[in-house]
Amino acid sequence: MESNGATNTITIKGILSLLMQSIEEEDKSPKRVISLGMGDPSAYSCFRTTPVAQQAVSDALLSHDFHGYAPTVGLPQARRAIAEYLSRDLPYKLSQDDVFITSGCTQAIDVALAMLARPGANILLPRPGFPIYELCAKFRQLEVRYVDLLPDSGWEIDLDAVEALSDQNTVALVVINPGNPCGNVYGYQHLKKVAEMAKKLGILVIADEVYGHLAFGNTPFVPMGVFGSVVPVLTLGSLSKRWIVPGWRLGWFVTTDPLGSFKDPKIIERFKKYFDILGGPATFIQAAVPTILEQTDELFFKKTLNTLKNSSVICYERIKEIPCIDCAHRPEGSMAMMVKLNLELLEDISDDIDFCFKLAREESVIILPGTAVGLKNWLRITFAADQSSLEEAFNRIKCFYLRHSDQTHNILEF
The missing domain is CATH 3.40.640.10 (Type I PLP-dependent aspartate aminotransferase-like (Major domain))
Incomplete structure (x- = not known):
């Protein structure tokens, strides 16, 4: 992932393609793929142009x-x-x-x-x-x-x-x-x-x-x-x-x-x-x-903003339910947010890249490792998606956390 030259610089599309490939190679999950990695709102029916x-x-x-x-x-x-x-x-x-x-x-x-x-x-x-x-x-x-x-x-x-x-x-x-x-x-x-x-x-x-x-x-x-x-x-x-x-x-x-x-x-x-x-x-x-x-009517823009705001709130609130991730700043714009990954609460995850690839293979949820945007052991989550997909994605991320959580830490917390 280090960028020693132009040909070694990672791109978002490149790593998302690898994540999708890892899901396809598993070829055993009945779950539909939910991608919260690419900033393409047109992929979801709640976002349509005017x-x-x-x-x-x-x-x-x-x-x-x-x-x-x-x-x-x-x-x-x-x-x-x-x-x-x-x-x-x-x-x-x-x-x-x-x-x-x-x-x-x-x-x-x-x-x-x-x-x-x-x-x-x-x-x-x-x-x-x-x-x-x-x-x-x-x-x-x-x-x-x-x-x-x-x-x-x-x-x-x-x-x-x-x-x-x-x-x-x-x-x-x-x-x-x-x-x-x-x-x-x-x-x-x-x-x-x-x-x-x-x-x-x-x-x-x-x-x-x-x-x-x-x-x-x-x-x-x-x-x-x-x-x-x-x-x-x-x-x-x-x-x-x-x-x-x-x-x-x-x-x-x-x-x-x-x-x-x-x-x-x-x-x-x-x-x-x-x-x-x-x-x-x-x-x-x-x-x-x-x-x-x-x-273009202003109502079109207002609808888009309202949908993005509601989606961002879902992500922000659901993140609070998953101890290993934390959102430092409530989103106020665009279509993505950065989430900090706490590896101490996970017993078999080495870094953000490992987290994202295992999440993709096990839960068919795609999010972007922070390394791809310059911040190791963070995650970028795109919230330009419909509410049901976001809810389902965070349900799966929560299950993933429970599966990989450090049980010693959980016992101490209890």
């Missing part, structure tokens, strides 16, 4: 106007619509020239790191975090330096660590908000401090907001671009999570930078040339973007 989005894509496809290539930076109408959508929450207006269409947020991540890469450069990544950043950084020869998030402070960024780890070769700090994998939502004041620290250090901020607006706790979602006048911000996002269409692969890379740090003609030309070698999303998907962004 009819507006489906109709917009259908209309664009059937119009016969969007079967050809789109401009490499994206259709103008899609770029303009995304600029207007993001501007709703900013103290300034974006233009279509600030927006570049990508094939999902993953491609936006790769673009950001490719644009920043130079010999000897390093980048600050959150830990736990999204492993694609490390993978992309390794391919770009960017040194990775990890900033630990603080579980006892709502997974806030350790700003002292940011300052200590940064040097003249640091190019950017990555901020994921709402948080994946932690389920946290950063407040205005914390983000302001992050922006001020980045300005002090002379680095820019990459704001991963793929879960933008998926905040259902007491802390409202604040886009990092609000602080674009303090520090240059590259905002990355997509339709995937908020509209429940991850397979559509429609993302964006946006320069939320009102002071114009990215407006240098040479920088713009470099962006455009890099996009010339990329393949963006299907043209008809891009063509549907203006309708999707402008006509």
